[in-house]
Amino acid sequence: MQKLKGILLLCSLLPGLALAQVAPLGNPQRERLVEQLLLGEALGRDDLVDSALARLQQLDPESPEALAAEARLAIRRDELRRAGQLLNRLQRAAPDSVLLRQTRVLLKVALPAGRQRLLEARARAEQSIPDALRDYEQVLEGQLPSLDLALEYWRLRSRVDGQRPTAIANLEELARRYPGHAGVRLALADMLFAEERPQPALALLHELGGDAQAGQAAAQREFQYLSEQPLHPRSATAWEAFVARYPHTTLIGEARDNLDRDRRRLRDPAWQAFLRGQTLLDGGQTAAAEVELQRAKRRLPDEPGVQGTLGLALMRLGRHAEALNAFAAAQRLEQNTDLISKWYELQEASRYWVWLEQAEQAEQAGQLDKARQLYARARQKQPAEPAAWVGLAALEAGAGRSAEAERLLLQARRLAPADERVLRGLLRLYQAQSNQRATAFLESLPPPSRQLFAAQLRDLRVAALLQQADAALQAGDGPGEARLLQQARQLTPDDPWLTYRLAGRLAELGRRAEGDALFADLLGRQGASQPARYAHALYLSGAERDAPALDSLRAIPVAEWNADTRALAERLQRRQLLNRAEALRAAGQEPAAIALLEGQPSLPAEDLLRLAGWAQARGAHEQALAYLQRIDAAQAESAEARLGEVESLLALGRAAPARATLQGLAEFPAEQRNLRRRVAGAWMALGDLGQARTRIEQLLAEGGDSDPLLLRDAARLHSATAPQQALDLYAGALRDAGELAPQAVAPRDDRALTRASRPRDDDDWLARSLRAETEALYQRENPTVRVQHDHAWRNDDVTPGLSDVKQDTTMVQLDLPLAGGRGWLRLDEVNMDAGRFDTDADGLHREDFGSCAFPGLAGCVSTAQQARGTAFALGWQGGAWSFDLGRSPQGFEIGNWLGGVSYAWDAAGLGWTLTASRRALSNSLLSYAGAVDPRTGIRWGGVTANGASLGLSYDQGGDHGIWADLGQHWLRGENVADNQRTRLMAGYYYRLIERADQRLRTGLTVMHWRYAKDLGGYSLGQGGYYSPQRYSSLGVPVSYAWRNADWSLLLEGSLGWSWATTEDSAIYPLDALIAGPLAEAGALAPDFNQRTGTSGGAVGYRLSALAERRLSDHWVLGGGFTWQQSEDYAPSYAQLYLRYLFEPWQGALPLGGDSLTPYSEFK
Template identity: 25%
Template sequence: MNKKQLTHAFALLCLVGASYPAGAASNTQPGNTASDNTASGNAAGDKPGSANDDAVKKLLSQASYWHSKAHDDMAMEALQKVLAVDNHNIDAMYLMALYQMQSGNTQQAAIWRKKISDISPDDPHLASLDGANSMQTISRGQLNTARDLARSGHIKEAIATYRTLLHGNPPPDELALEYYQTLAGDGDTWQQGVDGLRRRAHMLPGDAATQLALGSALTWQESGRREGIAMLSGLAPDNKIADKALQQALLWLNPKATDLPVYTAYASRHPDDTAPMDHYRKSVDGGATKAAFDALNGGDLSTAKTKFDEVLKTQPKDSNALAGLGYVALRHGDFTQAETLLRQASAQDTGNTNDAQWTKDADNAHFYGALNLARSMTQKGQYAEALSQLDNARGTSADQRQAADMQRADIYRRQGKLSDSEQVYRQLLAERPQNTTARTSLFWILKQEHKETEAAQILRTLPASLRTRYASWGDNGDEQRKAAAAAIKGGNTSQAMQILQAAVAKYPQNAWLKLDYARLLRQSGEKQRAAIIMSALPQQSGLTATQHNDALYASAVYFVEDDNWSKAQSLMSQVPGTSFSDDMRALNSRILLNRQLDIAQNYIKQGNRAAALNSLRMLSRTPPQTPVDAGRLAELLMQAGDNAGALALVRNSQAQGLHGSLADYASQIRVLNQAGLFAQAESVLNAPALQNASSQEEIDRIRLANLITQADTLRAHNKIRAAWDLVMPALRNNPTNTDLLLTVARIYQADHMTDKADEIYQYVLRKSPQDRQALTGEVWLSLARNDSDKAKQYFSQLEPNQNTDYLLLAAHVAAAQGENQQAMSLLRTARWRIQSDDVSNGDDAINSVLSIPSPTQQTQLTALNDIDSMMRNLQEKTATWTGGAVSMRSRSGEAGLGELTEVKAPMTVSGTLGDSNARLSLDVAPVTLNAGEMSGESANRFGYGAISHAAKLAAATSTSTTSTNADSQGSQQANGVETHLSLSGDSYKLDVGSTPTGGQMTRLVGGVEWKPQLTDHSSLDLKAERRAVTDSLLSYVGAKDKTTGEKWGAITRNGVSAQYAWDNDLVGLYTKLGFDTYLGTNVPTNHSVNAMAGSYIRLYQTPESELRMGVNVNYMDFQRNLSYYTTGQGGYFSPQDYMSLTLPVTFSRHWGDWDMTLSGAVGYQSYKQDQSDYYPGHSSLQSTLESYASSDDDVDSVYKATAKNGIGYTLGVDARYRLNDNVALGANLGYDTFGSYNEGKALIYFKYYVDQDN
C-alpha cells in the first residue's frame, strides 16, 4: 500500500473515528447488543463482578445508548439496575465514574473510581479514567492542530504533535482511537498503532468503534490486511462504514485463490458492485499467471512453480500455466516432465499463439532428455541402453544431431570400438569442419589406434594452443594442467591454484600453463597481477622462435578475453605473418574487427553518430562469423540509430544455427530486447542447446541482464507497476547486484519515491564513486529538489563527452545555476548533434521494415522534445521582446450601472537585466470603458437619483407631474491610458502602475509577491498588493453625479494572501487564505476574508499533452454589501457567506509550433447579500431619503437582502503559435456565467523576440 493510498484511507478512518466518540456507539438502539459500544463483557470470567448474562449486557448497552443521546439520567438509571443485580460489576462502575466525570461531578466520579480500585487495584479501567481526567488539561488548540495535520495527510507531523500534547503518556480514553489510528497511518509507526488498538479491543471487546478502527488499520499494510479483512467482514453486514472499508481493503489486497470466500460474501451483499470480484479474478487468474512468468523470468523457480500450481487449482485447463510449469521443469533439467507439460499445453489449446513454440520446445526437451539419459547411462557403463536412447532422441536440428553423434562416438570409444568411433568423428567433421571438439577427439582415437601419421595430420589442423599442448603432452606441465582443470571442475579452486603455481615455476616456458594460471588469478579477483604475468610472458629469455610466437599468441588470447583489443593487436603484430596458423589468423581477424568497433564506439561516446554509422555499416557488409562479434556490431549499430541493420545482423547470425554458450549471444539478446522483441529474446535465452553449454552462473547473469533491459523499457513507457512486478522477484535473489539496484533506483525515481532512489544511488557511489549511472541519477534528483549546488557537484564528477544526454544534463545544471546563456548554448549544440546525425535520411526503405523506432531514435526524439521545450522556457526567461495586443471584456448588467465593455490595446517591452533571471517589463495600455446609456429608472439608482426620484414623487401628489424619474445621467464611459512597470525573477515579482487616466479618478496600484519552494513537491505563494476593482466603471475609475458634481468610487483592493501548493506530478493539492480591505472615494471602507482549497489529478500525461481534473471549494465573506451605484455604494460584488464548489477540467497540448489549452468548469454557487443603505457613509442623505420613505411606500431607503444559489460554468481556450524563431502569435477566449450574470473575454496578441539567436 503506497503513501497516497494510506493517506486516503487514513482520512476515511479519521471520519470514522470522529463518528464514534469513546463510550458511544453509532446507529445503536436500546438493547441492540450487536452494536454495543460499552465496556460490557470486557473481563467476563476473569474479574469479580463481571456480567455474564444477557440481561446485564442489555442494560449496559442501554446505558451506552442513552449516554450517546445526552440522556445521562436514563443512562445512570440503567447502570443502577445493573449494580442492583451485581454490585461488583466493574463495567457499570466504570461507566458511572466516566459519565459523572464528563458531567463535571468529580467528587462522585472519585467515589466510583475508589470502588473499582478496592475490588481490582490493577484494573485497566482505572488508567482509562485517569486518562479521561487528564483531558481537562489538554490544549484544544494543539489538539485541533494535530487533527488538521492528520486530515491533510501530514501523518508524521500529526504524530509528533500528538506526542507533544500527551507529553509521552498514554492517550486518555477520549483520544485513544484517533491517536492509535494516526500512528497506524504511517508505515514506521503502524505496528505501534495496531498494538494500541489491540490492547483497547482486548479491554473493550464489545466496543464496535474499536473493532472497526482495528480492522481498518490492519488493512493499511499488506502484513495485516487479511486479518483486517476478517474483522471487517464480521462488522460489515450491520455497519456501512465497515462495509466501505472492507470494499477498499478487498481492492488493495493481492488476492490468492484461498481468498475467494470473502470476495464471494461481499458480492452476495452487493450484487451491483463488481469491482472487488473483478479484481479477484484478474489477479488470481491473469495476474497470477503473469506473476508466475515474471518469477520464472527472474530466475525464482520455486515461486514460479507455486504460482503456476495455484492457477491450476482454480483453472485446471489453463494452457499458459501448464506451459509455465513445463518451462520450470526445463530449467530444473527435468526434460521428461517438461516435454509432458508442454505437449499437454499445446494439445489443450491449439488456438493459442504460443502453440507452435510449445511444440518446438517439447521436441527439444525430448531430445535433450534422451541425450542426458544417454550420458548418464554411459557413465554407468550401460552402453547398449545409452545407444538405444540416442536412437530414440530424434534430433531435429544439425546441432542436435551433432550432439547425439558426439555422444555415440564416445560410447563406441568406451566399448573399445575405435574404428566405429573414428568413422563417426570423421562424418561429424565432414558435416562441420570447424568442430574442434570432434577434431580433438579424432586425434586421440587415432593415437589409441596407433595411427601416428594420420594423428600427426590431424594435429596440424588443431588450434595452436591445442597443437602445442598435444605435441609435447606429458613433458612440459600439461599433466599439471589436466590435474588443475579437474580440481576446478570439482570446485576446489585453491587446490588448482597450488598446482598451477608449482607447475609455472617448474615449466616457465609453457605459455598455455601460464594462461591457465592467469585466468584463475583473474577469476579470483587478482586481475592486475594476471595482466602483469601475461604481459611479461613473451619477454622472458630463452624462448625458441616457436615458443615466442606461442607466448605472443597466448597473451593475445588472454587480452581478447579481457576485451583489451589494442593490447591484443600489439601482441599479434609481433608474430611474423609467415608463422600465422589458421587459428592465429582467425584471432587476428577478430582483433582487427573489434579495434574498428572500438573506434566506432568512441565516435558514439563523442556524440558523432554519423561517423559511427559510416564505419559500422561498412563492417556489416561482411558479417562477422562469431556470434559474439556479430552481437557487438549489432549492438553498436542500434546505439548509432540503425535499428533495422542491427536486427538484420542478429537474424543472419542466428540463421547459421545457435552454437556455443549463452555468453556468446548476450549482445544479441540485448539487441532483441531493446527493439522490443521480448519473445524472440526469451526464445534465445531458453534455447536448450545454449543452456546445455552454459554454466548456471552464466545463465543467471545473462537472464538478469535481460530482465534489467525489459524493466528499463517498461519504465521508459511509464508502465511503473509492470516494471516493479518484473524486478522484485529478481531483487530478492540478487539484493546487492549493482546493475539491478540502479534499475530499481530509476523506477523509484519515476514513481516519485526520490528518497528511496537517493539511498540506492548513495549506496552504489560508496562502492564505486565514479559510477556514471549513479552520478547522473543524483544530478537529476538534485535538480528536482531545486538544489542546484549539489547538482553541479555531482555533475562535475562525470567524465565530459559530447553525447546529447550529457549536453542536455549540462544545460539543465547551467539553467539551475542561473547561467541561462550557457544553457542555451549547450542546448543548441545538443540540438545540432541530433539533427546532424539524421540517421533516417536515405534509409526509408530500411527503416520501413520496422514498425517502431530504434531505442536510440526514440531517445533522440524524446531528447529533442526536451531540448525544444527547455529552449522555449529559457527564451521566455532570457530574451528581450516587445509585444502588442488587443483585448475586450464584456460584463452583463444594467445599462449605465453594472454593464461594462472594456477594450485595451497594451504595448509591452520586456528584457532581462544582464545574465540574471531578473526581468524588467513596461506595459502601456490605452483603455476604453463603456457602461452604456442609463435609462430613466436606472437614474433612480445612481448617485443622488434616489432622493431626486423621491422628491418628484412627493411633488407629484399635488402638481400631477407626469415623470417622477431622476434626471438621466447620459452615457457612462471613460477613455485613458494605464501603465505598469514590473520586476520579476524565478521566485519573486514587484510591480507598480496606475488605473486608467481619463476617468473620474486615477489610482496607484502595485504589489509584491514571493514564491519560495519548500520541498521537492511543495511551494508557498505570499502576496501583498493593491489592485483596482474592475467589476464596474464605478469601481474601476469612479463616477460623477452630473446634477450635484459629487464624485465617488474608484475602489482598490488592499490585502495580503498566502497559498500553499503541493504537486508530485500526478496529483496536486492547494489551499489559500486572504484578507483584503476595500478603499474608495466617498465609499465606506469594507473588509473581506476569502479562503480556497482544492485538489486535482492528471488523468492523462505525456511530454506533449496533459488532461487534468480537479475539485475546488471557495469561500468569501464581506463585512458590508456595497454592490450598488448610489452615492456611497462601491459598485462591486461584495456578498456575505459566498460558497462555491467547482469541478474544473483542463486539457493542454503542444505539437510542433502550436500550444493550446482548453479549460472548463461547472460548479454550484450559493451566497447572500445583506440589506444595504442607499447612501452608506452619508448619514444626511440617508436621513433625507428615509423621511421620504416614511411617508411614501413607493420610496425605498435600503436595498433589500437577497440570497441566490444555482449552477454556473466557465469555458476557456488559449492558443499560441510560433510563427518563426522571432515571432509568436496568440489568442485567448473565455466565458463565465451564473444565473443572469455573464462575462466574456477575448484577447489576441503578438510577441517579437528582439535578440533571439537562430
C-alpha cells in the first residue's frame, strides 16, 4: 500500500493533458490552425494535419506548435531522422518548453529501446498495476506526449482504487480538447459506468451514436449496459429508445427481443413484486423489500436477479447465512459473466459475515478457541476487511493481552484508517487502560473521524473533569469542585444529573440562586423531560423546598410518571405532612399536630414512633407506650418500638419490666448506631454501667469517635467517675458537631471549650444538649469561691427595737466537685440591728416586747436590740438529690441546727421535688436570733419551720409553664407557742422572649397561707414572724434578663394584691411565761391578754435589678438591689458580690446573674 501511494504521488506530477501545455498564442488565426492540427490528429487525418501545417508554417516557419506537430507526424510515418531534426529546431525555437519535453519523450518511445520499455510496462500492467505505473513514469519522464499515450495511461490509472475520479477528470478535459476522438469518449463512458454515473456515460454514447465510425461501438456499449440492468419500470422505455436510436446496429434483433421480454415481465405480478422490492430496497425500507422479494422468488426461483437482490436485502438485515444461500443461487443461475463475478463476490462477502457471526456466537458461548479459528478464517478470506481483525483483537483484549489486541487493531487501521469499527475497538481498548489515553487517541484522529466520536470525546472530557471534581471534593475544596463541574456542564448542558450535582454544590457554597438558574436553563430546553424534572425536584427537596419540587414533578402528566417519580412525589407529600405536624407542635399546638397525623387512613409505624416520641417528650409515657404497642413484631420498626417502651418504662419508674424488655431485645445491626447508642443509654439508666460501658466502647471502637451523640453518651457515662475524661469527650463531640476547632481538643483548650459552651439561638437539639452538658460538668468540676455582702432594711411604718431591722450579711462560700456532684461550705456573718425602743417620759419603754408592755407594771429600760453571729453550713447537690446541714449564727441568743434534704424526679409529665427541712425564720431579730425578756430574764424566740414541701412544675419548652408548691410545716421556737403553717403557692408564666441570651417573661402568681395561730407579736411566747390565720395574694410578675459575652443583667418587677385575716388571739400565748408578771401585777381586767383580730387588703409592688460583669477568665463582679413597697411591709436590700473560679471560664454568664441566697432564707 505504501508503495502504491508513492507511485501515485509521482504520477500526480504527470501533465493532465497531452499536447495542451502551451501558452495562449495571442493570434486567432494561429489558434484556429493549431486546433485544426489537433483535430486532424484526433481523427487520424494526416491530410488535415498537412494542410494546417502548410498554412501555419507560412505564418511562422519556426512556430513551436508547427515544429512539434510536424515532428509527431514524422514519428507516425516512422521518419525518425526527420523527427530528430525537427526536435533540434524546436529546442532552438522553444527551449525548456513543455512541447519540447513532450516531443523528446515521444521520439524516445518511438526508438527501439524506448518502444521495448513501453511494451514491458504494458505487459507488467497485467501483473501489477502499481509496478506498471512506476514503469510508465520512468519511460515517459513525467510527460504524456500524445493523445494515445494519455488515453492509455489514464485507463491504467483508473484501475487503482480511488483513482478513477482523477482519471475521469483528465479524460473529460481530453474530450474537450479532442472532441472528435471517439476513443477518448468511449473510454470516458466506460469509466463513468464503472463509477456508477450512468447518465453522463449514456449522454456520451448518444453523442457518438450519430458518428458513422463510432456509432456501432456506442450501440454495443449501451446494449451491454442495458443488458446488465435488472428489470425496472423504465426498462421497456430504455429498450424502445435504444431501438429508435440505433436502427442499423447489428444488435437490433436482440434489442427488440429484450424489449418484448421486459414488456411481458412488467405485466407479470411476480416481476411487479420484484420491482416493488427493488424500489423499497433502494429507499432503505429493507424489511418491506424482503417481503416483496420473497414473494417474487416463490414465482421466479430461477431468476438470478431476483435471487441476488433478495440476497442484498437479507445481507442488509444482517441475515448473512440466508444471504449466502441467495447469492449462491444467483451465481448458479446467472449467465452474464460480469454478474456472475458480482454474485460470487457478494457470496464471499456473506460467507465472511457468516463466519463473523459464528465467531461472535462462539465467543458468547465461551468457546474462545472456536471463535478465534472462525475470526482467523474470515481474516484469511478477506484480509483487507477490518471486521475479523477487530474480532480477534477483542478476544485478545478479553484474555488480558492488551498489547496483542492493540497490534491487531493498528493493523486493521492501516487497512482501513477511517473504519468506525476499528476506531471503536481502539477506543474500547484505550478506555479500559485509562480515560486519559482514550482522550489522547480521539484527539489524534483526523477531523472527519473525530466527528464520529464527538460524543465519546465529550464524555471522556467530562469524565476527566468529574474525576478532578471528585478529587477537589475529597480535598475539601468546594469552590474548586464547583469550577470543574461548571466546565463539565458547558460540555454537557443537557445532563440533568451533572446539573443536579453542580447546583447542589453551589447551594452548599451559599450560591443557591446560581443553582436555581442552572435548572432554569436546563428546563428551558427539557421542560418535558422526566429525568430533568426528577433531578430538579430532588434538588429542591434537598433544601426542603417541597412545594416547588412537587410543582416541578407535576409538569409531567401524572399518568406518565415512572416508579422513581411516583416514589419521590410520595416522599415529598409525606414530608410536607410531617413538616406541617412539626410546625404545629413547635407553635404549641401539639394536639392539632397529633390530630393531623392520626387523621391519615392508616398510621405508618414511623408515625407511631414519632407520636410516641412526642408523648415521651411531654412526659406522657403511658400514652407513648400505647402508641409503641401498636407496632407489632412483624413490622421493621418493631425493635425500635420495644426500645422506646423500655425508655418510657424507665421514665415511669418501672425498672423491672424495662429490664425484662431490654434483656429480650435482639441486638440491632451494626449500621443502626443510634439505636445501639440508645440501648446503652437504657442500660445506663438502669444503673448497669458495665453493660452501658461495654456497648459504648464497642461503638467507639467501630469508628464512633466522630459521632457527637455517641461521644456525648460516653461523656455522661464517665462524668461521675472520670469528669476530666468526660470533658475530653464533650470536647470531641463539640468538634464533630462543628462547634469547636480541632486544635482545641487535644490537648484540651479550656478557654475555647467553655467559649464553645455558650448557647446560641440557632442551636439544634444536639448542639443545645452538648453545650448545656459541657457547661454543667465544667462548672461542677470548677472550684469556686464566692464572697457576697447583703444589706437589708425596711421602708414601712416600723417600730424601733422591734421591726425596724437593718441586717448586714456577709457570705463566703466555697464550691467544690464532690462525689459526682458539687459540695459547698458556707460562712454567713450576720449583723442584725433593730435599734432602740422609744421611751416614755419616765425613760422607760412599754413596747410589745417580752413583758415590757404587761399591764400594771413599770416599763423596761430601753436597750439596743442587736444580734451578731457567724453561721456555718455545708451541703451537696448532684443529680436528683441535694442536702445541707448548718447552724444558725454562733453568737445569737438562741442557736439551732438547720438543714434539709431534697429529691427531684419526673413523672406523668410533671417535675416533682420533695423536700424535708428545718429552716430558720429570719423575719425579725426575735424569730431569727432570739431575745431575753428584760423583766423576767426569760429567753425566747429562735423559731424554726420543720416539715416538708412538694414542688410541681410543668414546662414542655413551649411558650407556657406552670409551677406549684405545697408545704406543711410545724413552727417551733424556744419559749414560743407551737404553730402550724400550711402554704399553697402556684404560678403561670408566659415566655414573651426566649432566646439564648435574652428572656422576657410575665405571668400570674397566687398564694394562700394558713397558720394555726397568729404569733406575729414580740411579747413572751410570741414568735415575731408574720403569721395571719389566712393570707391570699395575687401577683403579676415581669422579668427581663439579658447577657452578652461579658455582661449579664436582670430586671424584675411585680404588682400584687393581698388579703390577710387574723383572729382574736392571746398576747401572751404561754401562761407559764407570765406567771411572775401576773403575780406582780395583781388583779387585771379579764381581757388583758386578748388581741383583737383584723383583716384587710393591700396593693404592693416590687422592683429589682441585678447585674454582673466578667472581669477575666477567673473573676466575676456583680451587684443588685430590690425595692419592695406595701402598706405594712416594705423590705428592701442591696447586694454586692465577687466570684472567683479556679479554672478559666469563658462560657456564658448566668442569664440574670447568680447571687448567693443567705442560709437563713433557704427553702
